[in-house]
Amino acid sequence: MNISKCVMTCRVFPFKNICYPREAIFTTVIPLVFCNKLSRLDFHKTGFTKCSDNGDSIKKRSRLRKYVEGSSLNKPRHWNVVAYATAEGYDLHKLRKALAEQALYIPSELTSNEPLQSGVGCALHAVAKYQVTPENRHIYCFEEGSVVMWNVSTVEQNSIIQFLKPFEVKSYSSAIVQEEMELMFYTYNQSKKTYIHDGVMYIGIIDKDLESIASDRYTLSNAMSLSVKLGVLEVLLDMYICDTECLSEDLKIGNPVRLGQRGILRKSGELFALRHSINLSTDLLDTPDFYWDRENLESLYQRSCYYFSIPRRTKVMNEKLNHCVELIQLVSSHLSDRHHVRLEWMIIVLILVEVMFEILHFFGN
Numbered sequence: 001m002n003i004s005k006c007v008m009t010c011r012v013f014p015f016k017n018i019c020y021p022r023e024a025i026f027t028t029v030i031p032l033v034f035c036n037k038l039s040r041l042d043f044h045k046t047g048f049t050k051c052s053d054n055g056d057s058i059k060k061r062s063r064l065r066k067y068v069e070g071s072s073l074n075k076p077r078h079w080n081v082v083a084y085a086t087a088e089g090y091d092l093h094k095l096r097k098a099l100a101e102q103a104l105y106i107p108s109e110l111t112s113n114e115p116l117q118s119g120v121g122c123a124l125h126a127v128a129k130y131q132v133t134p135e136n137r138h139i140y141c142f143e144e145g146s147v148v149m150w151n152v153s154t155v156e157q158n159s160i161i162q163f164l165k166p167f168e169v170k171s172y173s174s175a176i177v178q179e180e181m182e183l184m185f186y187t188y189n190q191s192k193k194t195y196i197h198d199g200v201m202y203i204g205i206i207d208k209d210l211e212s213i214a215s216d217r218y219t220l221s222n223a224m225s226l227s228v229k230l231g232v233l234e235v236l237l238d239m240y241i242c243d244t245e246c247l248s249e250d251l252k253i254g255n256p257v258r259l260g261q262r263g264i265l266r267k268s269g270e271l272f273a274l275r276h277s278i279n280l281s282t283d284l285l286d287t288p289d290f291y292w293d294r295e296n297l298e299s300l301y302q303r304s305c306y307y308f309s310i311p312r313r314t315k316v317m318n319e320k321l322n323h324c325v326e327l328i329q330l331v332s333s334h335l336s337d338r339h340h341v342r343l344e345w346m347i348i349v350l351i352l353v354e355v356m357f358e359i360l361h362f363f364g365n
Helices: 092-102 154-167 174-179 210-243 245-253 261-279 295-307 310-364
Strands: 006-013 018-026 079-085 087-090 105-108 123-128 138-142 146-150 168-171 182-189 195-197 200-204
Touching: 079 154, 079 210, 092 105, 092 123, 092 154, 123 210, 138 210, 146 154, 146 210, 154 168, 174 210, 182 210, 195 295, 200 210, 210 245, 210 261, 210 295, 210 310, 245 310, 261 310, 295 310
Parallel strands: 182 200
Antiparallel strands: 006 018, 079 146, 079 182, 087 168, 105 123, 123 138, 138 146, 195 200
């Protein structure tokens, strides 16, 4: 993606030479929300197996993006919020210990800036120890493998992503991670309502204490993390679809299917792994338990999910998955029938051989 140029003055702390910006002047338009995603990435970076046994490359469809005009880039008191999905999951318990040892980010409660006293749940909130601007920096790591950073510079983002790698479970390709990152902006609004409009998160501060503001920030982070996670899954599914197009083409023109039973079994495993990630490993189909006794936050969470089109995108993905399942089942049934026919012919040939030997034995006597 195109990254905006910025002019900044930096102060360096001992966190892998991170520069913390004191001020930044953004001058270009940045793509904020992505939809209908399709990657042009290499198959060997994703863990998918090639459909074609002879190594023929499969043409990939172009990737569509939705760009939102970043008119807020030149406005004062607007800060960036960026989300990445880097892996299938994080080990949050080990991550909490590593953050405490490093002492640059303080593990904090999800709905406040107070140091974390309770156990680690589905997410981990960390607040920067060194506040170099009036607006502090926040990091939210979610157990499904996504991270949301508030008011964090590009250099610091890259360092944090590198810091998270030892705690990742089944990491994604770095090319996919960078391609599917999502960038937005936020500001504080002189009202009671928190909402998202035109790529900007407006956090209401009227009649709210610091805990309520922190709760709104976490809720927005939760929805944004699901959106970027879904974006990565969309890319993986689209690559899977491109990789299995040869199967339908073979069936269409009557050629032998290029994959054997073992290849189809691998494809079935990849497909159900994607289905598990979408429907079981994330909260894409349901509201997290965190919001059950927080009705005001649940409403904000649902509005944010609709802004990112999460319900619609999830429905479309499940429809694509159902089609892929039908295709794999059809090919598997076809290969099974072909195998059964081969066995039947082998039995017929063996019977004929036995009959021939009996005939020769009869005339020999």
